[in-house]
Amino acid sequence: MKRHLLLLLSLLFVSAIAVGCSEGNAETTGSNSSTGSEEGEEPKEVYIFHPKVEIADQLEAMAAEFEEEYTDIDIRLEALGGGADYRPALKAKFSSGEEPDIFINGGFTELELWKEHLADLSDEPWVEHVLPIGKEPMTDSEGKLYGMPINLEGYGIVYNKKLFEEAGITEKPTTLSELKEAAQKLENSGITAFAAGYGEYWIPGEHLINVPFAKQDDSASFIQGLNEGTTSIVGNESFEQFKEYIDIELAYANDNPLTTDYNTQVTLFASGETAMLAGQGNWTEAMIYEIDPEMDMSFLSIPLSDEADEDLLPVGVPNNWAVNKNSENVEAAKTFLNWMVSSETGQQYITEQFKFIPAFDNIEPTGIGALGESILEYSKAGKTIPWTFYKFPSGASHEFGSTIQSYAAGNIDYETVLEQFQATWDSLKE
Amino acid sequence: MSYKKSTFIVELIGIAIAILFLVPFYFVLVNSVKSFPEILVNAASFPNKVLFSNFSKVWGLINFPKAFLNSLLVTVTSIVGIVVISSMAAWKLVRTPNKLSQILFIIFVSSMVIPFQTVMIPLLKLSGTLGLINSIHGIVIMYFGFGVSLSLFLFHGFIKTVPTEIEEAARIDGCSEFGVFWRIVFPILKPITATVIILNTLWIWNDYLLPLLVLQNPDLRTIPLATSALFAQYQKQWDMGLAALVLGIVPIIAFFLFLQKHIIKGVQAGSIK
């Protein structure tokens, strides 16, 4: 009996190695096209590595339609999920020589990091249709474009219209005092005002802190000034005002904001336990509708003062497709990207299947929900401010997040907060 | 031995601790048959409606049979290799007590404290050149390299307690070194071999990062890789994810139930003096 087991195991062992060897080759024979493209020429493979698991299936379906039109190109998609980090995995792939042909880049700081690997896309046919805001992250100092914006996203404070009515709030709050007043009214009628998710570093460390950065008269030159040492966070007006907003949010928030993670935060709002969802954007839509399909909601801005021009939403490009310059199939990769945003099928997928807010002026947004609509309204009215956190030094948002957590826990006062922000920037800048 | 009152009390204590240990599993099981909104809103309670459809859905969604076979292949081949090479090396190192053996042993063991993340990039650089990427045999070889430290360490500790007389006797009888090891020594190692198998199985079966970096071909996906697709950066599909988790751990628990007997009764059989 035991002998047999051992024999079986060693057989398995040997066969595994054999299988492993042949497996690698099996793939290149191509399997998808039933239309008969086997005319000797091997299809070019475009390998796409992305973190968008939420649309992985739809992307596969879209790729299949593309392959039907272009029988000489094979699309191989790989999605990274499981809460694992995309960026380290991407670095590891490049180290192993299994370089993806198309991958994701956040732009700005990350563009600089990866630029030597990226193909110049400035001359692509789709470039003229990209909205100005969509070009910004992937444009380098010489004006060359290295990426295609995947979509637009925006965030602010999502509010539950029904609960606002119940509390007797008739006017949409746009300034700091109005927001505080609304929160007080909600509390008076027994409703928790804010769902605050300080358990995730990126909610305070990217989304919230972005507001004082973006509300500088010229945020780009403010950030450049920080890098050169000519401007400063300590003593800056917007950063001083930022305290007020944080204080209001925390004063009227759910219990234990420091242990509230993304899922809990969104659930608090979606299940009607709180009237507002702070620092979150249109990406929460799907999850909210899943819990409450009837939710009637829209965006408020994150105000810093009582000035009239506070009603602005941060809108930006979360990620961009970038093409590997050293790929054998640069042209095929470019063909695919172009098809995705210019063909009717591709455009349909972007709006109806992925439910993206397109960053192109020639794609009509359809199939987006209330939050997406709200973002579009703000964008059309020009009431937007930029996303600056992709311009932060690498690793800074983690530190910003931890500083704000510390403040929320009551460990440090606000003066120290500003000093720590400044110290973080100074120590992490290049 | 008779069943005494004191034993009964010990038994009760044991059961109480066991219940404490099982609490997290309650959450996993209960939520694996709930709908997604129900998990988020009401995670601690019993399900309103038991949805076994989570299991059937996830079965097809992640192509469970395929992932299961891949996991099995990777785990079994890695374990067989690890057990063979590390038990052999451990035995020789213990039985040849010289400077070289000592140094080798220390190097083997101290490598256990290297965090994987720090060798990740160079390892992939190297394996790219060696052609270990994107194949089952490639990842198996990596598991050999990583698994050998702990296994050798465990075997080493055990072999030290095994008396040498039987080996000597076998040698006098004309047994070759391989014969001595495989016929005499290896059977005695059974309890520790079972331990090594269990510990390595757990690690390899659940490992996520290494397969992620090495197995890019979707056809080679292991269970953790297939499951991970259910957990996006923002949206985590807990309903599917927990059902997949249950599917993934059932084989491991069954395997442990099967092997634990060997840890226990093994030594009595082997303790010929």
Next chain:
Amino acid sequence: METKLKQKELHTHVKTKFFMSADKKVKIKKVLSYTAFVAPAALFFIMIQIIPFLMGVYYSFTSWNGVSSAVEWIGLENYKTIFTGDPEFYNSFMFTAKFMLVSVLLTNVIGFGLALLLNEALKTRNILRTVFFMPNVIGGLLLGFIWQFIFTKGFASVGNLTDIPFFKLPWLGNEQTAFWGIVIVFCWQMSGYMMVIFIAALQGIDNSLLEAAKMDGAKGWTLLTKIIIPLILPSFTICLFLTISMAFKIYDLNISLTGGGPFNSTQSIAINIYQEAFHNNNYGLGTAKSILFFIAVSAFTTFQVMLTKKREVEA
């Protein structure tokens, strides 16, 4: 014993007499068999662990960012940075050391306790053994997510029901509860693992020895400390070493349970290194940290192994 020794002497004596001329041959044969047994393990080990590690050592002297093809040699600069300007690294080192001490102690005590418990003639022995071991079957990240949920939601609802202050603490929300939260989960998971090793050792004890000791009147505590523990000291060496290296390397659990927070108070060294190498894009600095860490941990564990080894010999 004595007769055996004599036998052995005799045996070697005979051997040397017979094969005096073939002394060299024997030596070659010995070397060959040593190689045959050790080389396969060593080969895979060197290829997969040692070479990448040495490559890492090289990177620790560079300012490589992990992406660029240009790798610039900067000598000891990274090491200087760690010692002069990195309070975060120091903090995470202190956290890891503190965590290691507490959790290693608890895990081994609980694990050994469970093993002793299951060494009794219990009716539910097999089931209990499986149950205690089960926490190991859920791997890394998922485990943290599940526990996060238990701490933040489960504990809170138990607290509301029973009014026990323990459950009403802000679990994971401040430095203390986050620290103990990680300790609890680590012990929950690892004590079953240690239990398996202790059980294997307890099973290895010669029953006649125990019977003899019992006849001599040894009972309970004395039996445990004077007979059982000395007999299985090697397994303590193993378990201590394992828990120490695991506690030092802790990564998945922190990431998924607390994310290193709140405010970086539970940032383990592994997380710090990972952040430095991959998020701050200072791969060179990250590896320099990991090498220092490696040296510290190996020094510590070697010391620990030597210490327990000594006691093993004395026993």
